[in-house]
Structures are given as structure tokens and as C-alpha cells.
Amino acid sequence: MPLAEAKGLLETVSRSQSSSGGWGRPQEAPRVVPTEGSLRSTPATHPLLIRHQPADDIQALRELAVRCQRFSPVVGIEEPDSLLLDLTGCAHLFGGERKLSRQVQRCFEQRGFFIKTAIADSIGAAWAVAHFGRHQTEIVPAGQHESVLRPLPVKALRLTETVIETLAALDIRRIEQLLALPRASLPSRFGPEVIRRLDQASGEVSELITPIRPPEPVVAGREFEHPTGDHRALEVALQQLVEQIVGNLVQRQQGIQRLTVELKGALSECFAINFLRPCQSLSHIMELVLTQLERVVLTEKVAGLRVQAVATALLESRQTQLFAADDDPVAQRELEQLVDRMSNRLGKQRVVQSQLCPDPQPEFANRWEPLLDENERGNGGSVSPPVLPCSARPLCLQREPQAVEVTSRVPAGPPTYFHWKQTCYTVARYWGPERIETGWHRGRHVRRDYYQVETECGLRFWLFWRIGRADWFLHGEFD
Amino acid sequence: MPDPQPEKRRPLDLPAGERSASQETNAVPYAELHCRTNFSFLEGASHPDELVHRAQQLGLTALAITDRNSVAGVVRAHAAAKDVGLKLLIGAEVTPINAPPVVLLATDRAAYGRLCQLITAGRRRAPKGECELTFNDVAEHAQGLLACVPLVGIWRTFPAGRDRRALLQRYKDAFDDRCYALAELHRGPDDRRVLRRMMDAATKASVPLIAANDVHYHVPQRQFLHETLTAIRHGCTISQLGDRLFPNSERHLKSSAEMLTLFADDPAAVAHTAQVADRCRFSLDELRYQYPKELCPPEFTPIEYLKRLTADGANHRYPHGIPEKVRQLIDHELRLIEELRYEAYFLTVWDLVRFARSRDILCQGRGSAANSAVCYCLGVTSVDPERIDVLFERFISKERDEAPDIDVDFEHERREEVIQYLYEKYGRERAGMAATVITYRPRSAVRDVGKALGLSLDRVDTISKSLERTNGEEELAGRLQNAGLNPTSSVGRQLIGLVGQILDFPRHLSQHVGGMVLTAGPLCEMVPIENASMPGRTVIQWDKNDLETLGILKVDCLSLGMLTAIRKCFSLIKQHDGRKLTLATVPAEDPAVYEMVSRADTIGVFQIESRAQMSMLPRLRPQCFYDLVIEVAIVRPGPIQGDMVHPYLRRRSGEEPVEFPDERIQAVLQKTLGVPIFQEQAMRLAVVAAGFTPGEADQLRRAMGAWRRRGVIDAFRQKLIEGMDARGYSTEFAERLFNQIRGFGEYGFPESHAASFALLVYVSAWMKRHYPAAFTTALLNSQPMGFYAAAQLISDVRQHGVEVHPVDVNHSDWDCTLEPDATKARGPRSAGTLGDNPALRLGFRMVRGLSFAHGGVIIRQRNGVPFTSFDDFTHRTQLPNAALKKLSKADAFGTLGLNRRAALWHSLPEQKSLPLFDGATTEEPAVNLPSLSQKEQVVADYQTAGLSLRGHPIQFIRPLLDELQVVPSSELSHLPVDRRYRVAGLVLLRQRPSTAKGITFVTLEDETGTANLIIRQDVWERYRPIASHAGALIAHGHLQRLDEVIHLLVDRMEDLSRRLEGVELRSRDFR
Amino acid sequence: MSGPKNHNPNKHSAAIEQLAQQLRRYERTLQPTAGGNGVLSTGIAALDGLLPDGGISRGMLLEWLSEKTGGGAGTLAFTVAVQLMRADGACVVIDPAASFYPPAIGKLGDDLQRMIVVHPANGGDALWALEQSLRCRGVAVVVCRLGQAFERELHHHAYRRLQLAAETGGAIGLLLRPARYRVHPTWADVRLLVEPLPTVNSSKGRQLQVELIHCRGRNCGGIVTLEIDDETGDVRLASGLATATNPVRRAAGA
Secondary structure (H helix, E strand, O other), X not given: OEEEEEEOOOOOEEEOOOOOOOOOOOXXXXXXXXXXXXXOOOOOOOEEEOOOOHHHXXXXXXXXXXXXXHOOOEEEEEOOOEEEEEOOOOHHHHOOHHHHHHHHHHHHHHOOOOEEEEEOOOXXXXXXXXXXXXXXXXXXOOOOHHHHHOOOEHHHHOOOHHHHHHHHHOOOOXXXXXXXXXXXXXXXXXXXHHHHHHHHHHOOOOOOOOOOOOOOOEEEEEEEEEEEOOHHHHHHHHHHHHHHHHHHHHHHOEEEEEEEEEEEOOOOEEEEEEEEEEEOOHXXXXXXXXXXXXXXXXXXXXXXXXXXXXXXXXXXOOOOOOOOOOOOHHHHHHHHHHHHHHHHHHOHHHEEEEEEOOOOOHHHOEXXXXXXXXXXXXXXXXXXXXXXXXXXXXXXXXEEEEEEEEEEOOOOOOEEEEEEOOEEEEEEEEEEEEEEEEOHHHOOOEEEEEEEEEEOOOOEEEEEEEOOOOOEEEEEEOO | OOOOOOOOOOOOOXXXXXXXXXXXXXXXXXXXXXXXXXXXXXXXXXXXXXXXXXXXXOOOOEEEEEEEOOXXXXXXXXXXXXXXXXXXXXXXXXXXXXXXXXXXXXXXXXXXXXXXXXXXXXXXXXXXXXXXXXXXXXXXXXXXXXXXXXXXXXXXXXXXXXXXXXXXXXXXXXXXXXXXXXXXXXXXXXXXXXXXXXXXXXXXXXXXXXXXXXXXXXXXXXXXXXXXXXXXXXXXXXHHOHHHOOOOOOXXXXXXXXXXXXXXXXXHHHHHXXXXXXXXXXXXXXXXXXXXXXXXXXXXXHHHHHHHHHHHHHHHHOOOOOOHHHHHHHHHHHHHHHHHOOHHXXXXXXXXXXXXXXXXXXXXXXXXXXXXXXXXXXXOOOOOOOOXXXXXXXXXXXXXXXXXXXXXXEEOOOHHHHHHHXXXXXXXXXXXXXXXXXXXXXHHHHHHHHHHOOOOHHHHHHHHHXXXXXXXXHHHHHHHHHOOOOXXXXXXXHHHHHHHHHOOOEEXXXXXXXXXXXXXXXXXHOOOEEEOOOOOOEEEEEEHHHHHHHOOOEEEEEEXXXXXXXXXXXXXXXXXXXXXXXXXXXXXXXXXXXXXXXXXXXOOOXXXXXXXXXXXXXXXXXXXHHHHHHHHHHOOHHHHHOOOHHHHHHHHOOOOOOOXXXXXXXXXXXXXXXXXXXXXXXXXXXXXXXOOOHHHHHHHHHHHOOOOOHHXXXXXXXXXXXHHHXXXXXXXXXXXXXXXXXXXXHHOOOHHHHHHHHHHHHHHHHHHHHOHHHHHHHHHHXXXXXXXXXXXXXXXXXXXXXXXXXXXXXOOOOOOEEEOOHHXXXXXXXXXXXXXXXXXXXXXXXXXXXXXXXXXXXXXXXXXXXXXXXXXXXXXXXXXXXXXXXXXXXXXXXXXXXXXXXXXXXXXXXXXXXXXXXXXXXXXXXXXXXXXXXXXXXXXXXXXXXXXXXXXXXXXXXXXXXXXXXXXXXXXXXXXXXXXXXXXXXXXXXXXXXXXXXXXXXXXXXXXXXXXXXXXXXXXXXXXXXXXXXXXXXXEEEEEEEOOEEEEEEEEEEXXXXXXXXXXXXXXXXX | OOHHHHOOHHHOOHHHHHHHHHHHHHHHHHHHHOOOOOXXXXXXXXXXXXXXXXXXXXXXXXXXXXOOOOOOHHHHHHHHHHHHHHHHOEEEEEOOOOOEOHHHOOOOHHHHHHEEEEOOOOHHHHHHHHHHHHHOOOEEEEEEEOOHHHHXXXXXXXXXXXXXXXXXXXXXXXXXXXXXXHHOOOOOOEEEEEEEEOOOOOOOEEEEEEEEEEEOOOOOOOEEEEEEXXXXXXXXEOOHHHHHOHHHHHHHXX
């Protein structure tokens, strides 16, 4: 017996978890009409308007469909807001339709969703009752769907807007009124749709549910009979588990992008490994796993292991244009492994590439982007660097401009002497000033006059003074 | 954050501080030769006059206005420069597609003409707003123009590696000794090296190097605005601009001292600018206007011809002899016209009117000179000089030496014919349409600035939609708050500040509604012509203010819906009882008309049908034509802002004595009981009471209006108050006068305009009074126009006892028509008349969405043989389903015995299959569609037509309303006042005249009539969603009744639309 | 995998052993890359002339000593690095101070896509990354500035390992070091001392004096004066004053 389930509309109104009042979409926010029930869990804050993202809604619906597979092996979706479950032969497992229905309700309520459910003989009837029935849970007894459908509005038949409008113009608003019309006169006036939908509701024409299949996670685990603190034993076990996973992936022609390793115990330890490209190489994976394992300080014995490839991808599906110029595949792979190795050991944020940005403010003219980033990396170096003379920018830029003491002959003029790291430098030459006034739209208006100065002995520095304030900073060295 | 310590600076109030380098001694003269105004749309960030004033403050020798491919801003700059005595150079930056950009400056009139031709050529071959030129185009027009080539432009547009020197050399070859290299330094990474390279490049090409600054704004503080504009231009946010931002604010006007600092290595480049400026001897003042020559037959001089035409016209107008007063007037006016050499202008207008009359297009002139005896004789106006007392020279100021102002209104449906006539007569090269500068209004400003600042589209929309049309700036902070944006936050302050600056900034040029420029020589040598968005239309780069400033002839051919309606009504009247009328022959001063007007029974009447006017009528009780002139002028923002309405009413009703401070003022204000109501009076007062010259008074008015110049306005205010003080008037009186003038500047009505309009008021009121059916028919056939929707006009005419018949396939024409008086249908009737009380038959034009062609098919196929059945109809007309559905929904098959639903049912199936069974009726099972109750009928009527001839939706919920103690609107006229009542109804219209300080007028309609609501701003705000959107509502409030003006001063509102579910309610909001 | 030894030397697993073996196999196959005709140009003719063999070979370590940052040694080293990278693969920059500012290298353009920058948190990590990079066959050149704080990590033993790594992988190492280390022994193949000269009016850019102060297995000595064009970034032999002394020294160096 099929069951249709209409979930509370995935709406665009939501409550934000934070009161900071940002304007973005809170990630993974409960995108549901706030009901009394779902509100309690979130602190009362200002309601936020969130832009409706239909594609995200569908994605969320698919995820929910996967979760519903505990109730039925066949779960489909009907856009924009419905889940369809085929309950044929399922209800008795849950103690009957009513109990099943209640469990479904509870399951969604716990996640903060408001839903309406209906069980009926046909998908059409269940959809109609779920959307237009009076109760949150409706169960249409077998064979009685027609009488239940009759008083419902024609909208309950899943008709297109134009048909509904035309019917409304004829003042045909309920299904029973539609049924009263001569069936033969319908197709010429409304096309084949009305008859089809009526038949689907009555069950005379069958509908199929296209089941949603979840991606299978690739997991391998092992419980030890006796908890162990021996690294060597762990290494061996890990090697086996990783082999298992890689073997699994090889069949699917997939590689690992992100791998997590959990050392189970009272205080579980967990670490993750990321790869520049989908990886199948057992030795490379193991090298990185072991490097990480070495850094784990075990405070207690490990009771079990769990290794999971949380992100996988088809091999080479993620063509990073990184080193495309290289035509030597071995060198290429070694380089990628070098990046993996350094990123996993030093931290992703420390292995980076430069992205030049045409921003007038020197600090923002270069952005460091981690090579190994879960989010797709920025769209490459398509931005051409600003047209500046080569000597205009220092090779070494201070992370923060450093305050320096400067003497100049003219107020606000070029420096004559300055102190920097316990040394007094005499300025022999200078270039500039180069004036930079920007940043107001970032909320930080920056106004600087930059001088490139050369000391008597030929060292070159980049100094600026803040326009309108008599303070000087050293911002870089032309090394 | 990168900075060592927060550089705390509120972005929008940059202290000038260290930058005020202005007052230094300018040892070396400097002229800025490369400067954009905001007429380089979204590139320049200062108004032309701001730049001029700043240049003058800085002591520049001269300033060149060089907008990109445009001279749209030069006239404003010219006017400002004349005021402050700055030498202005006229030019443009031209951007050939195959050569570096070049700044062209006009040395003399001929060179200026070539510049205009060049820009015209480029603009005409490119889509609107763009310009497409090649180097050859530039070279061909080179004579007399100076070419200043910005070297940075060469370097930027042409990558290294190509022979850049050749590029400069090409210009050198084309312009010879009139070619210069422009060096521009903006405190980049190494200006000295750049300058050295520039000096090298110039020397190698043996072209003099001169300094310029590529000015984009007058003061550095405009940097933020400039960056915002840049972001708007590129359609991105400011933070996405990257290197499209200038790294600093150096592109502002600089003094010669500042330029010398930058050009320390080559001071000659700065000094040289003055010599370049000296070579330019052209001033816009030289654009002396020449009238077209073909205005009169060769055997006459223009004045002779004008005199002759006037004499002929006078004889025609006064067949029984010309009154002495009129004869004197004509002589006097002709003498003035001859003296000021305006005959060509009058002939031009006469020619237009003559053409219109020959095509039977109704028209009427208005404007300063329109209501002269000469114009009456020429047929330009129909206001008999005997009926109004207007002094001619008041409008033709000898001092101003400007063309008189006559606008001619034409029927809105036929104005295009007149415009095409002008193009044909003078040719495209000599006739052009004036531009309208589209400027930033609060809404567009918020939308664009918000997007540039990176606010989300949703939020920008929320804010900008919540801004009402009229009052913007002061509301903004509040609106931000409502949209969830803190107005004191950084973004909030930036938004408010930038919006304030960007308001009135030009965005693009559009075509003026009807201003035509006609010239003797080629127009494109006077001003560039460019493509308008409408295909086949071209506009010049100047708007009407610019033309006025330069004293260039412009005829305004405007369109006026009421003229269409009046013409249609004239022909209906003729059809009705054979009476032939014209604007001039409608019986004058009919007491019945004034009686009706005094009752405010004026729905459909020109001008005085608005709520604001209607509430004034019972108090003013117009008794004669001049009262109508006052009525038209008084309900305007000017008089209302100046607080003149109430004193006038009090004086008129005798509550307040009519007094004058002295005789001079009495002379000015005699006619209007001592209260200035017309624009001319306010100007005149400035003359007699404050010692202004007429020219100054006019400048004052303009300074108040179209030209925003703070400093100038303050100077005038000072002068006015001092002048009046010196003549012994109180400061209070002076302040009030100043406010009045300010009001007039923006919205005032000159007496002559009011008089022209008043005539249309009178004529339309006369029609409404005597031929209500014909009048309404004409209005319906001229829609869209006026304040009211068709439904409201129909319901009004029904209340006047006219029967209205529905649209019917067997009876309707395309237009609405008059049908014979049913009661006398069988009686004998003279041919061509319809009886005393004809009925109105709605036409197919009232069927929503039905095309004119389909309507025509029905009428042709009917051709005297009525349709007998639906099948007969579909068979004969072969109309597509969509058209059948529209007719069904409009219930147009009544005479075929089909109601709306049945007809719709029949029109649903595809009709194509029929030919096979020609004439045979297809067998169809019978259907039982739900039957319609009366209420459903009415509701359906409203859904399809916006009105019902069967009843009113409100009547069906009257029992409920009774329970809620809601009174019918008809009872408001006799219920005791100053008590609270409730009324309910459909919202007919919402109006917020700019006259009323935030007050909104709402009219409700129920089955008994209409109720007038007054909603104050605070109440409006409180009930904003209902107040601004509900289709029907219940209003609670105090009843006020003064004379016959009945209002409910609302303090609470409830939404009623849900109770009327199914009725599609469309009010006419804010028209 | 030898880097982590200082952490947990006693916890070598079979896997690591296996990997080490793998590496050794690589070493054997790669060893002979640096051959006689495998000499690469630095892109600066005058510098090539100063160097033994007239350029740089794969697997070489070069030290660039300078008194203070701001003297131009970095610019020279990066100019060479970009040249080598263009010829031969990727470039790794190891910069614990995170002060390297790519916009300074005006002509880099798309090459930035082949430049990996590492910001290690400490000297140990820096040396580990340096060694890993030198050992990697996909890397053409490694530029490393340890900075004052971490220089001491570069002791004799560690340095030797770098040298081995470079020989294994074939990458060229450019080490920027303070001039006071000129008295310390080195495993580098070449040691250059870079000193800035005050800019003179006639020049198109700054001038640097470069002296070859150590060269493994050769006589050293030789000094050139280079000029870096301020506008184009081109490095060439300074004209004028330097020419007088130069040929003599160069002859000695070659």
C-alpha cells in the first residue's frame, strides 16, 4: 500500500541561531516554517529573511528521503515538498498503519520539521489528503478514497495553474464538481491532464515511485578484543582497514578525497586526512595516516578503529589546473603527494598559493589560498596582476605595518632619518609619495602616502605615513 | 586587520584638513583641460556647476568641460561660469575605437560645429548611449579643434610592444600645431619616472607636453561617490571593482600650486595650459539662434505675414466686429513682437496649430505668451482675451531676451502625427527632440547605491519599494530600520550619505515628452544628436533648461488625454443632437455648470477631479471663469507650501478683510484678494517689494526649481529679505514671500497655464453637465487618462441617471457608443439624434485583453446580421479560443442566451475542427455548470471588468457590516459631525498630493456611494500594509464636514478584502 | 621518511620502512640527473659567468648571504628561481616569517600557479618541508629564508641531509641567509655574498655587488656588479664603474 507524505513546506522564513544579524543564509539552518514545536529549541531572536533556494530545498528533501528508508525500502520525492513512501508490506513491521504514521511524525518532529502525512490506496489520493486534509495525520481506509477526495479542492489533483484557473472561472472548485462534468467533454477543454490526474487519484492509473538511493559511505572498522596502546598493532590494523576501503573504491573507480580515522576509546581520538586529488594509492594514504598517527598522543588504550572515506570522487574528476604545465606524470604525482604530505603535517593553511587581487591596498593585493581546500579553490589565476613597475612593491611585506620613528625635514614630507630595529638609517634617496586612499567600503578607510626610501648603504624600505596624522610605519623591505 | 591602529574616520565626512591648498598664491597660471562632469554618466562625480565654482575658488585660469563623447553638461557649466566669471572651454573626450582617447577643445564656433558633427556621427551609428568613432572620423573633423592626447591613455589602451610613438604621431599629423600631449600624474608608485617617460615621448613626437589632471570630481571628498558610481556602471559591488578603482582621490580639481608640486620636474607643462586655453575663443553665447526660413511665403516679411494672419483670425473670431479692447491689445502685442523680433516664433506655433486643425486634431496652446490676443486670433488658444485679463509683456520679458514660452497640447492619441509633420517639414537634420535628463530619484538611488555597497538584492528592493515617490530623503533612515539595516551602522550611514549625494545626478538622456528644436542651419552643428531608445527617434544632447539658457527656440508639442476626450465628445454631441461645437464655442459662463462644480460633482472633469481639488470646490464655489483659473492654480504644491490657500478662502468668504500692505502690492495682488497664487505674482512681488529686476526674479525662480545651487539660493534669500527690509516690509512677510517663491519654483502654476487649463476644465464640466452620457463615453474611449478607472467613471455616470449597457457581441462596437433613449425608442426621432437621454453601450475596448483586430472581425462579420448562437458566432468569426475566452469572461454573449460560465465552457475546446462539419452543431453532452448566485455574478463582473452593472460587492456583506456598526457612506452627509463612525468599501483610489504634508486621500466605494477618507501620515505608517495594499477596508474615524466637504479623519483601519474573497480589487493608486 | 625521527624515533613501522625502501629505489634511479650538459642558466648572464660551469646544475644548493634584508639578495634569488621554474617545473617557497609578497615579482603572471608557498610554524617544520621539497622530483627549485629565529636549526647534520635530499630529488635549493654565517662551514655548492650599492643617478635601477665566496671543490673569488632595472626587473651587468674590476675577478672565478 503506497503512502504519500507531505512534509511541511520548506519555506524561506527561518530563525537564525545567532543574533548577530548577518544577512547570509545560516548554514544548514532549519529551513522550515517555524512552528510552536520547532521554535522552542532555538533562542528567540530576530526573524531573518532568507533567500529561497529551490535547489537547496530539493537537496534537503532528497536527504530526508534517504532518512525515511527506515520506514520503507521505496522512498521517492515529488517536487517541491513531498516525500512518497511505498508502504506495501511495511506497516505490520511497525504495528500497523497508525503506529507507523505516528513514528514518522515523531521522527520529523525531533528534527524540527512540521509535517503532514496521509496513507491511502493511491499516490494521488495520499498526496491530495496530505496537502488538503484537515488533520495532521490522515489515514484513508482502503477503498474509500473517492468519498474522501470528493469535497477536496481541485488543486488537490496536482493540476497545473492554468487548468485550475480555468476551472475557477467556471466556478468548479471542488473535485466533486469536476466529477459531475461529462468525462468526455474534459480532454478537449483541458487537455489530457485532468483525466490523467483524476485516474491517478482514484488509482485506476498506477504511478511509480522512483526511489532515492543514498551514496554508500565507505567505512571499515574493527573492534579489538583487548584494548591496545601499541602503535605497531594499530598500524597493522589501520593498514588492513585502509586496504579494505581502497579495494572497495577501486571497484568503483573512485579515489579518496578526505579520510577520517577514529581511535575509539573512552575519549575517542579522531583525525582527518585530505588529498589534493582523489587518491587510490595505498602507500601514499598509509604514509599520511601514519604521519598523523605518530602525532597522536594516546592517553589510554584504543578499543577499536573506524576508518571512513567521507569524501570520494571519480579518479581525475577534479582536474586542478595546478601544475598542468608539467608533462611528466611521475613528477606530477610526486608533487601532488608532496602537497598532501606538507598540508597534512603542517596544516592546510600553511601550504598555500598566491592569488593576486587588483586591490589598491597592499595588504589585500595578495591573498594566500590553501592548496588543499575542501571548497573548490578560487577560479585560478585569471586575474591579471596590476600593471605596476617591478620595483613598486617590496619583496618582503610586514604582516602588520610596523610603527617607526621618522624625522623629516618638511612636515609630512619625505623622511630624512628613521629608526628601525635599534638602527638609525639615513635616507639617501626616496621615491614617491605614492598615495593610497581606499578601503572605506570595507569599513576601514585607509589613507597613506608611501615612500620608497634608500639608505646610505643601499638598503631599500617601504615607509608610509598616515595622511592627516603624523605617524609613520614601515611596511616592507625591498630585499 | 592590516592597520596598526584603527584609522578611525567616518567615511562620509572627510575633513578637508590638509587638503585645502586652495588659497595659495597662484604664481603660475593653470587651466584644467581634462575634466569630466557627471554628464559622463556614472563616470564624473560632480555637477558641472560644482566644478565651475571650485575652479573659480582655486583661481584657475580656465576650465575645460570634456565629457566623454558628449557636450550634455556644457550648458550648465556655461551658465555657472558666466555667473562667476570663469573662462570655460568647450570640448569633449572622444574615444575612437582604433586610436587612443583624445580630448578635443573647440577654438571657435566653426570648430565647435565640427565637434558636434563628429559626436553626432559617432552617436548615430551606435546604439543608444554609445558612440562609435574611428581615427579617420576624428581626423576629418580636426580643423580648428585642439587635440590633447592623454599619454596615459595611450599606455593604457595600447600594450607595450606596439609602436606607441606612432599613435601620438598620427594625432600630430592630423592636428599639426594643434596637437598636445597631456601629462597626468595621480601620485602613483613613481610619478617622477612616469613624468620623465612622458617628457621623452612628447619630445620624440615633437609635441608640447602640458599638464592636466583627468578630473572626475571637484573635491577629493567625492571619491566615495565616484567609486560608488563606478561600481554602478560596472554592475558590481565596490569591493569587486579591483583595479577599476582609482587607488586614491587625486582626480579632483587642483590649484596651480598643487599642480606645480606634481610637475616639479617640468613646471612649463603647467604654465603652458594657459596658452592652450588662450587659443580657445569659443563661448556658447555665440550660438545665436536662427529661425527657420520657410515660415512665411516669400512675398511677405515674417511680421507682415503675422499681422495679416492675426487680422484674418480676428475677423473670424469676432464676426460681429472686433471689440475695441481686443483691437488695442492686438496692436500693442504686435508692436512688442515686432520690437523683440518674435514673429518667427509665433509663426512657428501658428503653423503647428494650422496643421493640427487641418487634420482635425484638437489642440490648445498654453504658456506665457499663449493667452495673448494674437494667439487667440491665430487659433493657438481658445481663451477669449475678453474673458481674462492678462498683461502680455509680463510674459515676454524684454530684459531676458528669451523666446516666449508656448506649449501646445495635442490629443494624446494623435500627437505623433504632429511630430512627424515637423520632421517632414524641416528634415531630420534641422528638427530634433530635446532630451530629458533622467536623474536619480530616491528609489533608484537607494537601489543602485545599495547594490554597489553590496547589500543583497532582496534588501535593496525592500528598502527602495518602501520609499514613497514624493518624500524620500528624510524617510530613508526610518526605512532602513524597517528593512533591518541599522541606519547608524557603517553601511547605513554610507548608504544614507551616498544616496543624499547621488540624488539629482544624471543617469542617462531620454527624450523629452515633446520639446522640438527647429533650426535654420543643420542642427548637428549646434548640438550633437544621438539615438533615442525608441527606434527612429533622435534626441539632442541638451534638455529644455539648457535650451532656455541659451535662448534656443523650442516648441513643446505635448499630449493631453483630455483633448482626445473632448474631441471625441464633440463628435458624439454632434451625433447626439446635431450640435457642432469647438473649444471656443462652448457656451460660456453657464450657471448650471458652476453649480455642479461647486457641488464637487466633478468625476471625469479635467484637473478638478482629484480628491484635493474636489475637497476645495465646495469651499471655493467657483462662480465665473476666473474662479476656475484660481481653482486650478491654488491646489498646487506651491500655494499650499506657501500657506496661501487658507487665507484666500477666508478672504473670499469674507471672514478676513482683504488688505494690502501698500499700493504697489495691491496692484500685483488685487485680482487674487491679496494672496499670491500665480507664479508671476510671486516674481512680481520680488520686483516691487524687494527691488529685484524682472530678470533677477526669474533667475530666483529657476534657482529654486530645476537648478540646485545651494549657495545661489541663499544669496537670493539674503537679497530678498534685505530688499524688503529696506522698503519697510517686515522680515516675517519677507520670509513668507521667500517660501512662496520657493514653492512656486518647484511646482507653481503661472496664470497663463492656469487659464488654458481652466478652459478645458470649463469645457469638460459643461459636457458632463449637459451631455453626461456622451462625456463618459468619450472618456472611456480615451482611456487610460485622468484619475479614475473606467469602472469608477461608469458607476458615476449611472448615478447621474444614464443607463449603461454591457458589452455584447451583437450590439457593441470597438469603442463605447451611445444608444438611443430606450424610453423614446418608438417615438419619432429626427435623423442623427439619439433622444434626450441616450444610453451608453460599452464597447469591445472594455474587454480586457481583446485585440483591436479581433474586435474588428466581430463587427465586420456581424454587419447588420446578428449572431444567432454561439456556434454561429464562432463559425462566422473564426476567433481563436483565447479571444473567445476573453469575451466569455466579459459576459459578452448575453444576447445569445449564454451566461459567463456557459460561454466559457463553450469557448474552451479548440475551434479548428469545425470546417468539416460546416454549419453542423457538434453533439456534446449537456453540462450542468454550477449556477451563479447574484453575488457570484457581481463578483465575477468585478473580476473580469472591475465593475458590475448588476450590483455592488459590498451589498452582499451589508448584514455583517450592520453588525459591525458600519454605516453606509451615503449617510455620512447627514450624520452628526465630530463623532466616530465606521465606513466600509472598496478602495477606489489612493492619492497623496505633494500638496498635503504626508496626508493620503483614500476614496471608498460601497453600494450607496463613496466616502472620502483622510489618513494622516502616522496613521498610514501604523496601518501601512492595509493602508497601502488592501483592496477593501473598514475605516474608523471622526466625521468632519465643512461646507459640503465630508471627510472621515481615519484613526484605525481593518482589512476587508478577505471577506470579499474572489473580488479582484484594483484601485487607482498614486496616479 | 626521516623527518619525524626527532619525534618518535622508536616507533618506526613496517610501512615506513617500506616507504624508505621505495625512496631509496627512487634515489638510485635519479642519481645521475645532474650531468655535464644539464647546466641551467640563471637567466642573468653576468651571474652565470660568475658561477662554476657557467650556471646551475640540478641538485645544487646555493646560499645567498646578505647583511640585512632590504639589500636586494632576495630579488636576485627570486629572479633566478622564476627562471629555473619556467624551465623546469614547480617552485616551492619556504618562508616561516610569511613575509614573501608575490606582487613584488612583477612579471610572474601565470607562474604563480606553479609556486607553492609554505609558511611553517617553526624551524623544525621548515627544515622538514625544505628537505621534502628538495627530495621531490616535481620540484625544480626551492627558495628558503629561514630567518634569524630558525637559522640555528640548520646545524651541520641537518644541512648534510638537505644536501642529500637535493641530490636525490634533483631540485635546486636557494637559501637566503644572514651574512654572519659566512664564517660557518657549509654543505652548499655555492655561497654568494650580496651587498647593495647606493643608487647612482645615471643608473636605471639599484645596483648590487655579488661575490662568489665559496664554491665546493673549486677556487673561488670573483665579483660582479649587477643592476636591477626598476621598471622591467631585468638584471644585467652594471655599466660604467663596475666594468673595470670585473673581468679580472671573473677570470679568476671561471
